[in-house]
Amino acid sequence: MTGLHWGILATGGIAHAFTSDLRTAGLHVAAVGSRRIDSAREFAAQYGIANAHGSYEELVADPDVDIVYIATPHPGHVDNALLALDHGKHVLVEKPFTLNATEATIVRDRAAEKGLLAMEAMWTRYLPHMVRIREILAAGTLGEVRVVSADHTQKLPTDPAHRLNDLALGGGALLDLGIYPISFAVDVLGLPERITALARLSDAGSDAEVATTFVHTGGAISTTVSSSRGAGMNAAQIVGTEARIEIDRVWYTPTSFRVVSPEGDVLEEFSSEVEGRGMQYQAIAAERFVDDGAAANDVLPIDETIAIMGVLDEVRRQIGVVYPGER
Structure with a gap:
């Protein structure tokens, strides 16, 4: 420090x-x-x-x-x-x-x-369990990573005037919730080469639910689901040819994970011991x-932050969400 x-x-x-x-x-x-x-x-x-x-x-x-x-x-x-x-x-x-x-x-x-x-204050990337996951990926323990999946679903206020739903304030599930699993997918697989997105919009015009499917370099696939209308498991997994990582709920906060072989054997277990929120x-x-x-900054360089914002821009283009007054 x-x-x-x-x-x-x-x-x-x-x-x-x-x-x-x-x-x-x-x-x-x-x-x-x-x-x-x-x-x-x-x-x-x-x-x-x-x-x-x-x-x-x-x-x-x-x-x-x-x-x-x-x-x-x-x-x-x-x-x-x-x-x-x-x-x-x-x-x-x-x-x-x-x-x-x-x-x-x-x-x-x-x-x-x-x-x-x-x-960017993407605090999840700096948490101890994420640091260890990147070490495991770098070591090749999972083999070739083929699939990443993550969700961020919460039951949030439905008032159209609430910040979380007001388009004038950037409201909607994507920027508040979806950015977590999308940034996670980019962290593991790099930027997507193909982007597909679907959404259900609220009466206020903001995105209440968003689902994405990305194709990354080499054909690896990531999927994310975000919702502000209901709380789900909020778990994540990284699947490779030789092993997988199962990240427990709530995956984007200090939590635990397991490295599991294709046969189901646990190769490593990790549990976070963090004071405060992290x-x-x-x-x-x-x-x-x-x-x-x-x-x-090799954890989340500013150019990667910009590229991820570009991914979110394309998701919004596909689902038809525009924020009033944005540059």
Whole structure:
């Protein structure tokens, strides 16, 4: 860890979860900013943060802040990231990184211009069980990987005005839920060469359920299902010619998995022992990348984040979802 001073931009639920894990890991949170000073002060008091700001502009101008965690709703990510970068701050941007690949490219280019880190907060990739899974894949234990499947299904509010359903706020299952299994499939198999997507849209026009089938290099197939209308198993598997990995529920949080032979023999078992929710691992990685240089991010490079946003753009094109006002 490099001892960077974190600033928290926005005070919603995900900001609370992230800041709690930063405290658990002993990382330094220097400031918080909200559009309402009362909210910032309440947040600061809860987590023992020295500086509370009543605007995002004040937060990014704080000289005691080195890196900003951006926790606003999806449409605000691009402008909030640019604001922080223009004030010389590194950024960790909550997923989805932006609404689309065009916006993600704008952020990447500004960060490169300023010599700063811009990183997507896809915290799942940094969890211990995912680190071990990538080691197993690299060792060739599974043989040739042929199939990846994962789902992310939750029973979420159905109010059309809720952030999760409001198209003006990037609502729908894809950006809030589907990005997890889609990013997972890309992590294991690389970017898809062919994309097929189906969805059921809500009365508000947002995607309530989304199913994808991707064909990757060499013909490997990945399938994902996401839903905001019902909670499923939320398990995942990676199937190879010599073995498979079965990841238990909830696969995108700290959990357990098994490596199983075709005959059903368990070759390895892994169980996570993580304090807190586990969001601190991405923060620790971000500090290391700042220390080593932004290009050191080999877990989720910014160019891969942009490419995944492009995949999501194509999924939306196929299912007919457009966000008002997106660049």
